[in-house]
Structure formats: C-alpha cells, structure tokens
Amino acid sequence: MARPLQGALIGFGFIAEKGHVPAYLAAPDMFEIVAVADICAARREKAREVLPNARIYSDLKTLLQAEAKNLEFVDIATPPCDHAAIAHAAFEHGLHVFCEKPIATSSADAQSMLDHANKVKKVFFPSHNYKHAPVIKAIRGVLETNELGPIHLVTLDTFRTTHAKGVAEWQPDWRRQRKTSGGGIAMDHGSHTFYLAFDWLASQPTSITAKMSNLSAFDTEDNFNCTVTFPTGIAIAQLTWNAGFRKVIYTIHGANGAIKVEDDDIEIHRKRAGGKVDVEKMSAASHWMDASHAEWFKALQVDFKNQIGRGEWVGREARDAAACVQLIETAYASARADGRELSLAPERATKAG
Numbered sequence: 423m424a425r426p427l428q429g430a431l432i433g434f435g436f437i438a439e440k441g442h443v444p445a446y447l448a449a450p451d452m453f454e455i456v457a458v459a460d461i462c463a464a465r466r467e468k469a470r471e472v473l474p475n476a477r478i479y480s481d482l483k484t485l486l487q488a489e490a491k492n493l494e495f496v497d498i499a500t501p502p503c504d505h506a507a508i509a510h511a512a513f514e515h516g517l518h519v520f521c522e523k524p525i526a527t528s529s530a531d532a533q534s535m536l537d538h539a540n541k542v543k544k545v546f547f548p549s550h551n552y553k554h555a556p557v558i559k560a561i562r563g564v565l566e567t568n569e570l571g572p573i574h575l576v577t578l579d580t581f582r583t584t585h586a587k588g589v590a591e592w593q594p595d596w597r598r599q600r601k602t603s604g605g606g607i608a609m610d611h612g613s614h615t616f617y618l619a620f621d622w623l624a625s626q627p628t629s630i631t632a633k634m635s636n637l638s639a640f641d642t643e644d645n646f647n648c649t650v651t652f653p654t655g656i657a658i659a660q661l662t663w664n665a666g667f668r669k670v671i672y673t674i675h676g677a678n679g680a681i682k683v684e685d686d687d688i689e690i691h692r693k694r695a696g697g698k699v700d701v702e703k704m705s706a707a708s709h710w711m712d713a714s715h716a717e718w719f720k721a722l723q724v725d726f727k728n729q730i731g732r733g734e735w736v737g738r739e740a741r742d743a744a745a746c747v748q749l750i751e752t753a754y755a756s757a758r759a760d761g762r763e764l765s766l767a768p769e770r771a772t773k774a775g
C-alpha cells in the first residue's frame with residue numbers, strides 16, 4: 423500500500439482543528455499530518471493535544487527548514503493576508519498546496535500563486551468545500567439531468583447574525599480587521615457564493631455591480647449585495663452579518679423550472695403542459711449550522727489527492743478561486759464607485775499541468 427501523503431498544517435485555528443484535521447484523521451491511509459506551525463503559543467498547545475505525533479513549530483520558516491524534506495504538501499489555514507506568502511514559500515520548497523478561501527486578498531496575488539504552481543509543477547488546490555455539501559451535490563444531480571433547461575438566473579442569499587469568529591486564543595475578530603482579512607463579508611464569504619454561481623450558470627462572469635455597507639465600528643463591510651452578469655444569465659447575491667437568523671437560501675431558475683434551497687430543504691419546480699407546475703420536495707442533511715463543515719472536507723481532500731495523482735497543477739478549482747478573488751476585488755471597486763457596473767478581465771489562460 424502506498425504511504426499516505428505527508429502534510430503540514432500552517433495555522434491551527436478553528437477550521438484546521440474542527441474541519442481539516444477530523445477529515446485527515448478519518449483517512450489515515452491517504453493523509454498524515456506530521457507537522458504544524460502556528461504563531462500563537464496556546465494554539466500550538468492545542469495542536470499537541472489533537473495531533474500528539476506531529477512536530478510543532480512557532481513559524482512557517484522554521485517548519486519548512488526542518489520538515490520540507492519529509493513533506494509532500496502544506497495546508498494553509500491562516501487568515502487570508504498571509505495565504506500568498508505561505509503558498510510561495512511552500513512552492514519554493516517543492517510542496518503541493520491546499521489553501522483556504524479566499525486564496526488571496528488581491529487578484530495579482532491569486533494569479534501569482536497559480537503561476538508559481540505551474541512553474542514548479544506542484545498542485546495548488548483551494549478549499550471550495552461548499553461544493554461537497556450534500557444539498558449542493560443534490561442540486562448538481564438535478565442540473566446534470568438538464569430537465570430545467572439552460573439556467574439563466576441564480577440568487578444566493580447568506581444570512582448570518584454576526585461575523586464568524588476565529589479561535590479565542592488568537593484574534594477572534596480578525597475577519598473585521600482589513601489588514602488581516604483583506605475585507606469584510608465580501609472577502610470572507612464571496613468565494614463560496616461565486617464558485618457556486620460559476621458552476622450553476624456554467625460560464626465565467628463578465629461584469630459586476632455591487633453595494634456594501636457597514637453597521638459596525640470595524641473597518642470592514644458587514645452587508646454586501648451584487649449583481650454579476652454572465653454570458654448565460656445573471657447571479658444576484660446578498661450576504662449579511664446583520665441578519666435576524668442564520669440561513670442560506672439559494673434559487674436556480676431555468677427555462678423549464680427552478681430549484682429552491684433553504685438550508686437542507688430542496689424544492690424542485692417543474693413546468694408541465696398547460697401552465698401547471700409540479701413541486702417535488704426533498705431534504706439533504708448538510709449540517710449548515712456547524713460552521714466547521716467537517717463532513718464536507720473529506721471529499722474535498724480526496725479531490726486534492728487525486729489532482730496530485732494526475733499531475734494537474736492548476737485545475738478548474740484553482741482557476742475558479744482566482745476568478746473569485748478577481749470578482750471580489752472588482753466588487754469593492756464597484757461599491758467605491760457607487761455601484762457602477764465594472765467589466766471583468768477575461769480569465770487568463772493558465773496552462774494546465
């Protein structure tokens with residue numbers, strides 16, 4: 423049996439402990455986390471407790487110097503401001519990279535990460551875990567039948583009662599601090615919203631118009647809404663950290679019907695002859711209330727491993743991740759220009775490995 427891939431976690435915070443590690447531990451034949459770096463002493467203590475066999479370091483540089491020869495990949499689970507620098511350092515040491523979203527806080531950084539992956543022939547793979555939520559897989563199953571016809575409109579609403587918090591031992595409010603997060607809810611949640619829209623509208627966006635506001639004293643937005651134009655239709659998204667309830671509501675509309683999702687509940691509306699509409703209701707337990715989305719990571723990490731096996735350094739997921747950052751960056755520019763519609767540069771051809 424082949425040896426499991428040897429990996430190092432950079433950042434042992436909430437998502438590393440509650441999302442990534444449980445999935446790695448559930449697949450010991452595929453992955454082994456042998457090292458961890460975290461700049462926070464209390465989090466290093468936690469890592470020792472959760473991963474007693476891993477070697478623990480206080481920074482990335484020391485970890486790479488000591489461990490690169492033992493490693494195949496690095497998993498980046500720090501806040502976004504450091505993702506690009508960590509990915510570049512890992513590539514320089516000849517390692518594959520799994521990276522949390524948003525992959526970077528600027529489009530230039532995101533593109534440089536993809537370019538570096540191609541140059542050193544190592545995989546760059548983003549954490550697009552929502553694609554593995556059971557409810558999202560159920561939607562994909564319906565769309566693949568083509569029974570709804572071409573999709574021309576999607577709406578994606580994400581209601582949260584507050585911003586997601588990081589671990590208490592470090593900086594729980596980093597998501598509200600621009601220098602660490604790169605932005606507010608658009609930066610934090612825009613990636614999940616946009617890669618789902620790319621998938622459902624089956625094309626890449628051409629323009630965006632966006633508005634943002636902030637009800638807090640922090641220097642980042644807590645309300646974001648936008649309309650994104652695609653060659654195939656439009657996506658309308660509304661994200662807020664100021665909602666009265668926590669919920670996701672997605673709708674997907676085609677010529678022959680529509681899908682409505684409210685957390686785990688799915689309605690499929692099928693247009694019939696004579697103006698009738700049949701509605702089928704189903705449920706796909708997706709544990710939306712569990713912010714670690716632990717179950718969704720298992721399949722995602724298998725995709726990462728398979729992409730390494732195929733030698734596909736920069737695949738569709740990585741290109742989508744860079745397109746998400748470009749869209750978020752352009753959304754900020756649009757909001758600064760009072761919602762002016764701004765064109766997106768066409769996706770740069772990134773040669774697959």
Ligand SMILES: NC(=O)c1ccc[n+]([C@@H]2O[C@H](COP(=O)([O-])OP(=O)(O)OC[C@H]3O[C@@H](n4cnc5c(N)ncnc54)[C@H](O)[C@@H]3O)[C@@H](O)[C@H]2O)c1
Pocket residue numbers: 432433434435436437438459460461462465481482499500501502504522523524549551587588589592593594596610713714715
């Ligand atoms: N895909 C998802 O569903 C999902 C969910 C939550 C978080 N995330 C993403 O995961 C990342 C981390 O979020 P979190 O909620 O776990 O944050 P967190 O604050 O809980 O954890 C961050 C950890 O990184 C450490 N750290 C900070 N800078 C570091 C550096 N330069 N080197 C080493 N360690 C460093 C901190 O000490 C802390 O332990 C973010 O990019 C976030 O957007 C994704």
